Amino acid sequence: MNKIMYLEFERCIGCRACQAACRECGDHDAKERNFVEYVDFTESRQTFPMLCMQCKDPACARVCPANAIQITEEGVVLSAMEEKCIGCRNCTFGCPFGIPKFDFETNKMYKCDMCYDRTRNDIAPMCASVCPSDAIRFIDFEEMQQLRRKRTQMNLVEGKKPQEGNKWDYVPEFFGVYTDSQS
Amino acid sequence: MNQYLVKEGVKNQIRKGEKLVSTHCCYCGMQCGMHIRVDEKNNKVVGVEPRYDWVLTKGKMCPKGVTAYQTIDHPDRIKTPLIKKNGQFVEATWEEALDLIESKYRGLQENYGKDAIGVYGGVSMTNEKCYLVGKYARVGLGTRYIDYNGRYCMSSAAGGFNKTLGMDRGSTLPWTELEHSDTFFMAGSNTAECHPTSIQWFWKAKDKGAKFIVADPRETTTARLADVHLDLLPGTDAALANGIMHLLIKHDYVDHEYVRERCNNFEELKEMTAKFTPEYTAKITRVAEEKIIKAAHIFGKSPRSVVMFARGAEQQTAGVDNVSLYTSMALLRGQIGKFASGVATFTGQGNGQGGREHGQKADALPGYRKIANPQDVEHVAGVWGIKPEEMPKEGVSAYEMFHLMQNKTIRALHVICSNPVVSSPNINYVQDSLEKLDFLVVNDFFMSETAELADVVLPAATWAEDEGTTTNIEGRVIRIRKVVEPLGESKTDWEIMSLIAERLGKGKYFDYNEPREIFDELRLASKGGKADYFGVTYEKIDEQDGVFWPAPTEDHKGTPSVFQERFATEDGKANLAVCDFKGPSEVQSKDYPLWLTTGRVVYHYLTGNQTRRVDFLMEQCSEPFVEMHPELASRYQVENGEKVKLSTPRGEMITPVKITKAIRKDTMFVPYHWGKKLSVNQLTSPALDPYSRMPEFKVCAVKLEKLTK
Numbered sequence: 001m002n003k004i005m006y007l008e009f010e011r012c013i014g015c016r017a018c019q020a021a022c023r024e025c026g027d028h029d030a031k032e033r034n035f036v037e038y039v040d041f042t043e044s045r046q047t048f049p050m051l052c053m054q055c056k057d058p059a060c061a062r063v064c065p066a067n068a069i070q071i072t073e074e075g076v077v078l079s080a081m082e083e084k085c086i087g088c089r090n091c092t093f094g095c096p097f098g099i100p101k102f103d104f105e106t107n108k109m110y111k112c113d114m115c116y117d118r119t120r121n122d123i124a125p126m127c128a129s130v131c132p133s134d135a136i137r138f139i140d141f142e143e144m145q146q147l148r149r150k151r152t153q154m155n156l157v158e159g160k161k162p163q164e165g166n167k168w169d170y171v172p173e174f175f176g177v178y179t180d181s182q183s
Numbered sequence: 184m185n186q187y188l189v190k191e192g193v194k195n196q197i198r199k200g201e202k203l204v205s206t207h208c209c210y211c212g213m214q215c216g217m218h219i220r221v222d223e224k225n226n227k228v229v230g231v232e233p234r235y236d237w238v239l240t241k242g243k244m245c246p247k248g249v250t251a252y253q254t255i256d257h258p259d260r261i262k263t264p265l266i267k268k269n270g271q272f273v274e275a276t277w278e279e280a281l282d283l284i285e286s287k288y289r290g291l292q293e294n295y296g297k298d299a300i301g302v303y304g305g306v307s308m309t310n311e312k313c314y315l316v317g318k319y320a321r322v323g324l325g326t327r328y329i330d331y332n333g334r335y336c337m338s339s340a341a342g343g344f345n346k347t348l349g350m351d352r353g354s355t356l357p358w359t360e361l362e363h364s365d366t367f368f369m370a371g372s373n374t375a376e377c378h379p380t381s382i383q384w385f386w387k388a389k390d391k392g393a394k395f396i397v398a399d400p401r402e403t404t405t406a407r408l409a410d411v412h413l414d415l416l417p418g419t420d421a422a423l424a425n426g427i428m429h430l431l432i433k434h435d436y437v438d439h440e441y442v443r444e445r446c447n448n449f450e451e452l453k454e455m456t457a458k459f460t461p462e463y464t465a466k467i468t469r470v471a472e473e474k475i476i477k478a479a480h481i482f483g484k485s486p487r488s489v490v491m492f493a494r495g496a497e498q499q500t501a502g503v504d505n506v507s508l509y510t511s512m513a514l515l516r517g518q519i520g521k522f523a524s525g526v527a528t529f530t531g532q533g534n535g536q537g538g539r540e541h542g543q544k545a546d547a548l549p550g551y552r553k554i555a556n557p558q559d560v561e562h563v564a565g566v567w568g569i570k571p572e573e574m575p576k577e578g579v580s581a582y583e584m585f586h587l588m589q590n591k592t593i594r595a596l597h598v599i600c601s602n603p604v605v606s607s608p609n610i611n612y613v614q615d616s617l618e619k620l621d622f623l624v625v626n627d628f629f630m631s632e633t634a635e636l637a638d639v640v641l642p643a644a645t646w647a648e649d650e651g652t653t654t655n656i657e658g659r660v661i662r663i664r665k666v667v668e669p670l671g672e673s674k675t676d677w678e679i680m681s682l683i684a685e686r687l688g689k690g691k692y693f694d695y696n697e698p699r700e701i702f703d704e705l706r707l708a709s710k711g712g713k714a715d716y717f718g719v720t721y722e723k724i725d726e727q728d729g730v731f732w733p734a735p736t737e738d739h740k741g742t743p744s745v746f747q748e749r750f751a752t753e754d755g756k757a758n759l760a761v762c763d764f765k766g767p768s769e770v771q772s773k774d775y776p777l778w779l780t781t782g783r784v785v786y787h788y789l790t791g792n793q794t795r796r797v798d799f800l801m802e803q804c805s806e807p808f809v810e811m812h813p814e815l816a817s818r819y820q821v822e823n824g825e826k827v828k829l830s831t832p833r834g835e836m837i838t839p840v841k842i843t844k845a846i847r848k849d850t851m852f853v854p855y856h857w858g859k860k861l862s863v864n865q866l867t868s869p870a871l872d873p874y875s876r877m878p879e880f881k882v883c884a885v886k887l888e889k890l891t892k
């Protein structure tokens with residue numbers, strides 16, 4: 001798998017189809033593992049999605065005393081193995097993005113696994129599949145790079161040039177989430 | 184037969200022991216493609232899989248679509264006929280229910296004439312069923328009183344298109360072309376929430392630099408994407424469109440050759456728009472002058488533009504004028520009938536397009552034929568096997584049917600696929616009208632607010648339990664596949680209508696074994712009409728990703744783009760709209776000093792009878808709310824989440840406040856998906872557009888009150 005989960009925050013229309021779809025993934029127990037939030041509803045309707053970054057050196061797995069969070073050969077950081085998770089919630093504190101969720105009834109953590117049963121067969125995860133706005137995409141590495149270049153080009157075409165101090169205004173809504181092992 | 188359709192190279196996840204059935208969503212006009220997952224062992228629906236290769240939607244779905252399958256095997260499903268005895272519903276057999284219906288219908292018609300029974304249809308069902316509702320009313324029951332919920336949805340768009348272009352196809356172009364357009368002028372549509380999967384096409388265009396102009400009193404999720412947001416006062420679209428046309432003429436953005444050759448009324452339009460200077464337009468619409476000017480220049484300079492609108496502009500007493508005027512903007516720019524340009528309305532209901540074409544409307548017969556036209560009657564009577572003189576006359580519009588229930592002209596009503604005590608304006612009156620009936624029959628698969636009032640509820644099958652066709656937002660006829668057998672004792676609406684017709688001695692006109700036979704009859708009935716389906720077949724739909732009507736001959740491939748050569752008017756020319764601004768029927772007063780408008784949220788569909796039963800959707804949005812600007816909230820000293828009272832002369836509601844700057848300071852918004860005390864339609868205005876008979880849902884004057892403890 002040499003695919004990227006690619007988030008473009010600005011595009012999010014707040015429909016939460018990604019969350020409804022997350023529940024539909026076979027291994028997800030009808031519980032969604034992604035997030036959609038308003039930036040500030042009083043100011044505007046802008047929302048943004050948030051999912052697991054599939055970190056290369058995942059804090060969640062590192063802080064797990066039971067070694068319950070496995071990393072696949074492709075680099076996908078899986079949800080805790082049920083039989084191993086001891087419910088200590090370290091992962092929920094360790095993750096810098098607030099991604100792992102905790103089920104207080106079963107006393108287990110659960111998190112985004114990039115729909116591993118789909119992605120390992122090169123089928124897009126449910127959230128990226130349904131997102132009407134392409135705010136979440138599952139694309140090739142090269143396509144991501146192209147998109148990033150294009151965005152800057154569009155800005156230049158529109159006569160906007162980055163200045164010292166605002167360069168990030170030209171790319172900030174892009175967020176690559178990817179695994180880098182080739183298979 | 185394999186019902187899973189997939190193009191080469193496209194992968195889906197198919198789990199062991201499961202099969203996929205390819206179909207489309209049951210909700211809005213986007214009709215997103217989807218595969219339904221079925222457990223092969225017990226034949227139960229277990230989930231959904233994206234249909235990546237469906238040409239219009241590419242596997243994308245909104246949360247309603249993702250969860251749609253959950254309504255099929257839902258615990259709330261009505262599984263047997265129900266008969267009300269002493270105010271309580273008791274389960275009954277089909278025999279008992281049909282016996283009762285037969286005796287009531289016969290009795291009432293003998294005493295009060297054929298027209299004592301009315302039929303109230305809907306368009307969230309297949310073409311086959313929609314078509315049959317019209318025939319059921321006119322042949323099965325022999326009544327003139329039939330209308331349908333599309334009256335509250337598409338009638339103004341239809342009226343406006345017919346006046347200007349001579350034919351009502353919701354979109355003059357296929358939407359797969361939208362990515363090549365360079366400007367969208369969108370009025371009264373929050374497409375990001377109401378037709379979410381359309382947004383991918385707008386982004387595709389925007390990524391190439393297309394511009395977006397959105398006219399809406401709220402800075403909706405859609406308006407947020409706009410280059411210019413025209414935050415107009417509700418009910419002032421006519422002024423805005425005239426104002427834009429004034430500037431198109433002033434700055435010579437008019438395509439003179441096109442207008443000369445293809446349009447009437449240019450001089451009259453010029454005269455009418457003369458007074459709509461930016462200053463005058465701004466005074467009426469309260470949109471800043473410079474925004475109007477900027478929008479006109481963007482739109483005027485654009486070589487390929489699409490003008491789009493939805494209920495915001497249409498659900499007004501000037502709905503037809505608004506549609507005609509916005510359409511005229513596209514005509515002045517010479518856009519209609521060309522690549523990646525044109526005009527379109529957003530069809531609200533799944534089959535809002537097809538359902539309005541084939542004779543559910545009070546004055547219409549299949550194929551957009553008219554009851555008032557003797558040749559049309561002759562053609563359809565011929566297909567139906569009745570004498571032309573047996574064809575009932577034209578009836579009245581949906582809301583006007585309630586007046587006839589009040590005065591006892593209509594004594595029994597059969598509601599099929601609709602929930603008028605939630606969806607109508609001024610529902611307190613509507614409920615009272617239904618309560619005055621001697622007999623009410625409702626087909627539904629969930630106990631709707633309307634079904635609760637019924638004497639007999641007949642358990643209908645869901646969209647996944649029957650096959651047929653729908654016509655999507657573009658005018659593309661597509662196939663809905665049967666996924667599972669109807670649950671319990673439920674039956675499809677077409678079977679129900681056939682059974683009742685049989686009881687009334689009309690069985691020979693309704694002798695169908697499967698929907699395909701009804702479709703074949705529809706093809707003949709629509710043949711030669713404006714919405715000509717003769718060349719549409721189930722096979723062709725599968726072969727070529729749907730068929731756009733008109734398709735007049737068997738070897739015709741359909742017509743993705745219409746009006747390329749001529750318009751469907753008598754002289755082949757479009758009629759530019761010459762309409763002054765009239766204003767909404769209700770204006771602010773001392774007692775009702777604010778404006779109220781209504782609309783959808785992304786999580787719910789129509790009256791919510793389906794979506795209010797889906798956990799995920801209810802978790803996101805379980806009750807209505809009133810959106811208001813912080814400045815307005817401050818004036819009334821109300822806080823976010825606090826419950827307030829809203830009232831109009833027709834009714835009142837108590838609902839929590841949601842504060843956001845993304846709305847005009849003088850306007851409040853309440854979504855309409857709930858019934859009874861939670862319904863904003865207790866408040867809305869029943870004033871009708873004189874031409875389309877569309878109620879003015881989108882504008883009324885309202886009072887806001889802080890509740891005292």
Ligand code: SF4
Nearest residue numbers: 012013015016018131
């Ligand atoms: S599906 Fe896409 S647009 Fe909708 S909430 Fe999720 S990320 Fe945002």
Ligand code: SF4
Nearest residue numbers: 052053055058060095
């Ligand atoms: S859960 Fe958090 S720490 Fe773990 S991989 Fe995902 S983003 Fe990284």
Ligand code: SF4
Nearest residue numbers: 208211214215245248
């Ligand atoms: S409701 Fe409309 S946009 Fe949502 S999935 Fe269904 S057809 Fe698509």
